[in-house]
Amino acid sequence: MKIFKSIKWRLQIYYGIFLALALMALVGTDYQLERNRRFESIDHYLNLHFDRVLDLMQRPPLFREGEPLPKAPPPEPPFPHHQPDRPPLPFSALSSFINDRAFDMPNINPTYYVIWLPGGKELMRSTNAPSDLEMPQHHEIRTRGAYREHISNGLPGFVILVGRNIAPELNELHRYLLKEIASWVLMLFVGLSVGWQVAGRAIKPVEDISAAAAKISAGDLSQRINVAETESELGQLASVLNSTFSRLETAFAQQRQFTADAAHELRTPISVILTQTQTALQRERNAAEYRETMEACERAAQRMRRLTESLLELARLDAGQEPMKRLKFNLSQTAWDCVELVRPLAAERGVKIHCDLPAVDGYGDAERLAQAITNLLANAVQYNKANGEVRISTKLQGSMILLAVSDTGPGISSEDLPHVFERFYRGDKSRTVANGNAGLGLAISKAIVEAHGGTIEVSSNPNVGTTFTVRLPT
């Protein structure tokens, strides 16, 4: 069930169960106390009457003047424990007492009495006593149906029962219980609705945050959760979310920029192919013209291939799909190989390459690092002045290997310098068509070096040259 997964509902259910039980205990206790109080008063009343009966029984029989003396011994039983010092009462006094309804006035449910002689014979029974009453076996205070009865012996061998119809009290208790239950329901309802409000208030900031977050994820990443409205513990959550959104926004912006740049880079070669082919197809051409078109298309396709390869390379480095190998390799030899690779380009531009490569071992993926070094060297040759110089050196510095590539080119302006490692960034605002470089070389070099746990830095002096320094852990 979905609603039971909602915190608000769960809070409400726990709270409701607790409240119901607590109220039930309260109401139950109250009812029990009320019931005890009423029974106590009934019992007290019954006790008084019991004492009265006992008192009557303990008096010696009194014979009124003028009444004939009983011929036989006084009727059974002469109460054996009468106290001679007390004024005697006629036996009939007891009988008239227990049948005297006026005694109980105005009670319409008078007390009833039954007295059994030792041996079980019934001595006396008030006329209002329930007819089904038999001699009880135990001395106790009991509730029998709507009757409350006090049973005791009073005098040895006797059984005296003083009882009373308590139906009115029971009715009253019953009504009391109904009232209690009604107030229980009412209190539970009020408590639950207050609880619902409180839970709602407690949950509200969370709902606000999630609503704001939903709006943000729906596309507009520039929105933020209002932290002022969600103070307290939830404010922290909101701040955390906000900073996450900021990072996301930056990442998205970078991603968008990257995609736009990549698309932009692809547009030029595609335009070349489109224009070349559409031009060629406009009318019949001779073989030389077709050849020229094909060559231009090939150049464009090659350029796109270089670009897509670079993009793929970057994507792989970004995703960390290929963990860098950690193999020991001869770094100076690798650097030499890179120098050999760029020599033709250097020769073309009349650039001299000076090497200072003592034997140093590197650790990592030799092929990838060679790619990074070649990129740096090719840049150094390309952006050098004609007949300039390129210097490559390696040395150990503490626990790091230092590899530096410097040129004698025009240098990089201070505006461009912080951006040179950014993807698609080019100091010269136009395409450097000559090498079809999309401005990814340094970004790739940086990614490779960083994947090895190293760093790459650049420093530049206008008209003196630029130096790239790579530090790799040993």
Place this chain on the structure above:
Amino acid sequence: MRILIVEDEPDLLRSLAQVLREEDYAVDTAADGEDGLFKAESYDYDAVVLDVMLPKLDGWEILSRLRKTKKTPVLMLTARDQTRDRVRGLDTGADDYMVKPFDLPELFARLRALIRRSANKSTNLIEIGSVTIDTAARNVMRTDAPVELTAREYALVVFLALHRGQVVTRTQLYEHLFDESDSTLSNLLDVHVFNIRKKLGHDFIATRRGHGYCIE
């Protein structure tokens, strides 16, 4: 009609120039920003096709400097496709904006529209007496019969027709009908005019001695 293309991608520049020449335009080319600005300021081109990312001087700069002196129609042709780039281009003074990659027929149509608008014409059809010129289909009809004109003759007719009622000087004609690769002789123009009169009627082009030519 003479057009300047400023574009630094050599393959694109070459094929654009070729295909526009085949469309009977006189075409000049510039491979960098400085050269492009110099040429755009030196001649009254009928239209300039301008790339944005250029060595030495970018397209925005060329455009804003050119606009200080000339009203030449400019079509920006660039790989930058974002709205803010288009807005910037148009606000800087570009008359049209096309994003690479593009289709040649669209480029032709936009250039025709630019040239037409700068001559205050709203359609591709120009009617002069019994002669109808369709600049989109590039044909000329005289009383519903098609007339065969050479590329140069056609360009001359269209240029004069777009400047109908104005006297067009020989210098203007040279500037607009021949590009930097043409080596022309002055009397070549007279030959073309002579041939056009033969095909479209003697009165079609009037000669204003000492001034130039005119279509009334």
